[in-house]
Amino acid sequence: MRKLAYVPLAVVLALTSCVSAPATPAITVTADETSMPLPTSTTMPTPTERTSPTSAPTTPVVAFTPLDVVPVSAHPLSLTEHNAGTEMKRLNIIGTGTAHDIKFSPDGKRFAVATGRGVYLYDGSTFEQNGFIDVNDSVSAIAFSPDGNVLAVAVNGEASLWNVSSGQQMMSLDGALVSISKLAYGRGGYVAAIGGTCRGCGSPQLAMILWDAKTGRQIFMQSDIWYLTQALEFTPDGRQLFFGGQSGVTVIESETGEEVEVENWMKTRAPYNMIFNADGSNLFISSFEDTNLVLNMNTEARSTLSFCDGDLAGIGNYGICVKEQQVTVFDLLSGKEIKSVDTNIDAPSYSNILLAISPDGHFLVYGEGDVVHVMSVKDDVTIRNLDFPEFDGVETGLMFVNGFERYLVAMRYPAGQITLIDLQTNENVIVIKMECCEITGFAFAPDRRTVAILGDHILQILNVDSRQVIYESKFQSDFSGPIAFSPDGTKIYLSQSFENYILEFDLITKSLEKVGKNFYAYSYADPFATDNFHFNAQGDLVVLEYENSADGQNPSFRDVTTDQTIVLPYAVIADPQYLESFALNQDGTYLAFGNVKGIFVWDVTSKRQLLHLDKHERRGGDGWIGAIKSLMFSPKSDLLVSIGWDQTTRLWNIKSGIELRTLNVCCSASFTPDGRYLVTAGDGVIRVWGIPEP
Numbered sequence: 001m002r003k004l005a006y007v008p009l010a011v012v013l014a015l016t017s018c019v020s021a022p023a024t025p026a027i028t029v030t031a032d033e034t035s036m037p038l039p040t041s042t043t044m045p046t047p048t049e050r051t052s053p054t055s056a057p058t059t060p061v062v063a064f065t066p067l068d069v070v071p072v073s074a075h076p077l078s079l080t081e082h083n084a085g086t087e088m089k090r091l092n093i094i095g096t097g098t099a100h101d102i103k104f105s106p107d108g109k110r111f112a113v114a115t116g117r118g119v120y121l122y123d124g125s126t127f128e129q130n131g132f133i134d135v136n137d138s139v140s141a142i143a144f145s146p147d148g149n150v151l152a153v154a155v156n157g158e159a160s161l162w163n164v165s166s167g168q169q170m171m172s173l174d175g176a177l178v179s180i181s182k183l184a185y186g187r188g189g190y191v192a193a194i195g196g197t198c199r200g201c202g203s204p205q206l207a208m209i210l211w212d213a214k215t216g217r218q219i220f221m222q223s224d225i226w227y228l229t230q231a232l233e234f235t236p237d238g239r240q241l242f243f244g245g246q247s248g249v250t251v252i253e254s255e256t257g258e259e260v261e262v263e264n265w266m267k268t269r270a271p272y273n274m275i276f277n278a279d280g281s282n283l284f285i286s287s288f289e290d291t292n293l294v295l296n297m298n299t300e301a302r303s304t305l306s307f308c309d310g311d312l313a314g315i316g317n318y319g320i321c322v323k324e325q326q327v328t329v330f331d332l333l334s335g336k337e338i339k340s341v342d343t344n345i346d347a348p349s350y351s352n353i354l355l356a357i358s359p360d361g362h363f364l365v366y367g368e369g370d371v372v373h374v375m376s377v378k379d380d381v382t383i384r385n386l387d388f389p390e391f392d393g394v395e396t397g398l399m400f401v402n403g404f405e406r407y408l409v410a411m412r413y414p415a416g417q418i419t420l421i422d423l424q425t426n427e428n429v430i431v432i433k434m435e436c437c438e439i440t441g442f443a444f445a446p447d448r449r450t451v452a453i454l455g456d457h458i459l460q461i462l463n464v465d466s467r468q469v470i471y472e473s474k475f476q477s478d479f480s481g482p483i484a485f486s487p488d489g490t491k492i493y494l495s496q497s498f499e500n501y502i503l504e505f506d507l508i509t510k511s512l513e514k515v516g517k518n519f520y521a522y523s524y525a526d527p528f529a530t531d532n533f534h535f536n537a538q539g540d541l542v543v544l545e546y547e548n549s550a551d552g553q554n555p556s557f558r559d560v561t562t563d564q565t566i567v568l569p570y571a572v573i574a575d576p577q578y579l580e581s582f583a584l585n586q587d588g589t590y591l592a593f594g595n596v597k598g599i600f601v602w603d604v605t606s607k608r609q610l611l612h613l614d615k616h617e618r619r620g621g622d623g624w625i626g627a628i629k630s631l632m633f634s635p636k637s638d639l640l641v642s643i644g645w646d647q648t649t650r651l652w653n654i655k656s657g658i659e660l661r662t663l664n665v666c667c668s669a670s671f672t673p674d675g676r677y678l679v680t681a682g683d684g685v686i687r688v689w690g691i692p693e694p
Contacts, residue, residue, distance in 0.1 A: 067447040067489030072398060074636035077691040078675030081639045081653040085660030088651075090136070091677070091688045093117060094409065094426055098684035099354060099367050099388040101141045104315055105148035108359040110164065112151065113372060114139035115388055116683030119153060121164065124358060127374050127384045133167045135160070137664060138683045143183035143191070145213075146238075152191050152213075154180035156664050159193050161213060171216050175209040176223075182230050187238030189213040190254045194232045194243065197223060198619075204228050208243050210257060220257030222246065227288070231271040236280040244271040249285070265300045268293055275314040277332030284319060284332070286312050294335045307337050313355035320357045320364060327366060329357065329377055341380055344368055370414075389413060393482070394681040397444030397451075398673045401429055401464055407672055409679060409686055410442050410451070418442050418453065420464070423677060423688050430464060441483035441494070452492055454483050459492065459505070473505070475512070484533035486541070493533050493541060502533070502543065504560075515560040516543035537588045538562075544582065546572065555579055555593065568593075568607055570600070576625055583631035585638050590654060592640055594628025599642055601654050611657045616644030629667065636675030643669055649680055663689075 079088060097116030104111050104124060111122040116138040121131030133151065141154040150170065151162045157177040161170045173191060180195035191213045197205045204227055210220040222245055229244030240260065241252050248269050251260040270288035277284075283295040284305060292305035307328045308321035317332045325345055329338045338361075345353060345368050354367025357377075364375045374384040393412040398405065407423040416438030420429040432439065434455040441454030445461070450470065452461050457478055461471040481495040492505045496514075504515045536542050540561040546553040551571035558565045568591070572578055576596040583592045590610070591602045598614035616627045630643040639660075640652040647666040652659055667682040678689040 067445055067450065067485075069446040069487070069489050070400075070448045072448075072635075072673040075674040075676035077693070078636050079634055079639055079671075079678055079690060080637040080675075081655065081660065083691060084639050084651045084678075085653075085658075087691050088661065088678070088689050089692055091690050091692065092423060092426065094411075094421055094423075094686040094688070095391070095684050096120075096388045097138065098370075098390045099372055099386075100139060102354045102356045102365055102367060102372060103142050103144055104356055104358050104365075105144045105164075106146055106315065106359060107148050110144070110148060111356070111358075111365070112142055112144070113386065113388070114142045114153070116685045119151065119162075120386075122386075125363075127386070131164070131167065133162050133164075135162075135169075138685070140195075141180050141183045141193070143185040145185050146187050150185075150213075152183045152185050154183055154193060154195070157195060159183060159191060159211070161191070171213070173211045173213075173216055173218075175207075175211075175218060176221065177207060177209065181206075182232050184232045184234055184241070185213070186234030186241065186254060187236070188254060190219075190234065190238055190241070192232055192234070192241055192243070194225070194229065208232065208245070210241060210252070210254065219254070220252055222250070225250075226270060229271055229273075231274045231285070233274045233276055233283075236276055236278060242274060242283070244274075249274075263300070265302060266295055273312040275312050275319055275332070277314075277319075278317050279333075282332060282335060284308075284312060284314070284335070286321070303335060305335065307340070311353045311355055313357060315357060316359040316361075318357050318359070318361040320355055322353055322355065327355070327364060329361065329364065339377070339380075341375060341377070343373070343375075388684060390684045391681075393442070394668065394670070394679065394686060395442055395444060396423070396670045396672050396677070396679050397448070399444065399448050399464060405448075407677060408444075410444070411686070412439060412442060416455075420451075423672070423679065430467065432462065434458070434460070440480040443483045443485050443492070445485050446487060446489045452483060452485065454479060454494065459483075459494075471507070473510070479503075482533070487535055487539040502541070502560075504541070515541060516545075516558065518544045519546055534582070534584065536584070544579065566604070566607075568602060570609075580626055580628045581631045583633050583640065585633040585640075585654075586635055590633075590638065592631050592633070592654070594631055594642065596625055596627045599628060599631065599640075599652075601640075611654060613642075613652060613657065613659070615650060615659055615662075616642065616648065617646040619645035630669070632669065632671065634671050634675045634678075635673055639675075641669055641671075641678065643667065 099113050099115050101114040108124045111124045113120045118135050119133040119139055122129050135153055135155055137155045139153055139155055143152045149164055151164050153160050153162055157179050159173040163170055177195040180193045182194045184192045192210045194208050197207050206225050207223040208225050211218055226244040231244035233242050239254055241254050243250055248267055249262055249271055251262055268285055268287050268290045272286045272288050274285045281298050286292045292308050294303045294305050309323045311322040313320050314332055319330050319332045320327050326340045327343050328340045356365040364377050366373055370389040372386040373382055375382050391411040391413050395410040397408050399408050408420045409423050411419045418432040418439050437456035439453050439455045443452045450461050450463050457475045459473045460469050463470050479494045484493045490507055494503045496503055501514050501517050505512050534542050540559045542557050542559055545556045545558055547556040547567050552573035554567050556565050556567045579593045579595050581594045591604050593600055596618055598612055600609055601611040602609050618627045626645045629645050632641050638654055640654050642650045649663040649665050649669055650659055651661040665680045669680045671678055676690055680687045
């Protein structure tokens, strides 16, 4: 969870009226050396103080003419507040999902990767994909049954059992968890889970649940177990379950759930992880506070596991653990080190790094970043990389490409490239890279033929059809975060990260001016979400400010061009009531804003509150609390979409106040310009929602 406070994002306001195709070769664009100075004022100018550059503007690569704005009409099947709840379907998925868990089957024949999209299955020796379990959601943890034929899968705090061969669900195991971080599957038909009882809470609130996998009956539950523990392991015969309970190591009988008294020689404080060897004679425990231990269950001897930090994994008689940038393979019978392998792991000891070793000890697998690496233990070389790329930003557009109108999504990858993908076909249309630097901002232009990209100090406009840069400017200051075109295509808006100012760059006059600042409750709030930029019915940018009143402060929305404002009679008297997000419907009649108390819908003309929607749960920690991350209306209807810090996306009919749909997806969403599709993105997956063609 990022440290985001009561984040009043920018708002749109009308002030007067109303897997995929083969990779496309990358297009690399370059920059010239001309520069555009940054305004020198360090204070926000008054509405009449529009700062101009002091030196000659940059010369475009090609003479720039105003963009020919192409109107976008509503699609016949656009999502509305009437059909979104009953007819909207998930039409497409893009992306493999981010990897969350990796496991070998006990016989070593299969290898599985749990991701934000489902579970990928591979041959355990060749690592060729041979299956996929589509659970239609993000999978946080997995565990194979002892015979390898059943896979326990964790989704949104619920566990379920799936037939590995058929990919069909067999049983659902419900409990009082909202997230599951680890699963274990024991002999005799028992499944256990550790996870959080509150998603996004400031302090971890973990619990453990044990089920009978034959009947689905819950056998045992203990709440408020040890802080952030991953310690969860059945004895090899499945008769007992060890876990990081309220008093350190807790042991229960699997069949009855009765607690077993732990002898003094077994006790350790703050257990993080644990594994048994094949015959159950040795238990290996890593700890937050104590020395990492090896407990001999027969002789009651205790010894130190000196070559390990927090993360442990093992199967059969082979174990692995992490220390600094090495993975150590060790013998689970003797507890002795076999060999250490240098890796590129660069993470804290207790960061839940993805680790697995094959039952025969031949293959070491670890996850780091976007890649799951498969190494030969004997040869100490990487033999396969399984890619599960994450992306940190998406934009949607409707573009003319090669003469055809196409729905596109722009995916920004951490490596610094932008990939444009067709929402309907998954085809890679173009891959964009900047030779100078990473791409930090991207926007579709209203001419539906060009895009803008921002990197380091450089702004470029690229024609998608010709793959040519038609305009370029270089600034004296760096910008990061989203950028946006004005509706008429003549201006581009940027964020100045140092002071959170919004700057307007006029593509015709080449002037760069500070135009306002969205007021946030805390300086560490993230002001660079896409909905930082909103425009009213006249096409002017609107910024959020506050106006003092007898009751406290009231939210005020200022048109940066005309300096007109509208103030809502909503008193902000304490931090939790500061606005987190805003949206305006397409004709400017309704304004919605969100804060820790929920969503409030207002009539813009009468300044009267119409609705209070409070389905999203509050989340908080580290000095902040919040409920509504983002709000948006469909560009062609009054369908309201809200994204909460509870990691749900909800659809609303604001005329009736009815919640139409809850999507267990996060953490961003956007509509295509014609309202045809709602695109949700997060966890390495883009999901496309809409009404199926008749």
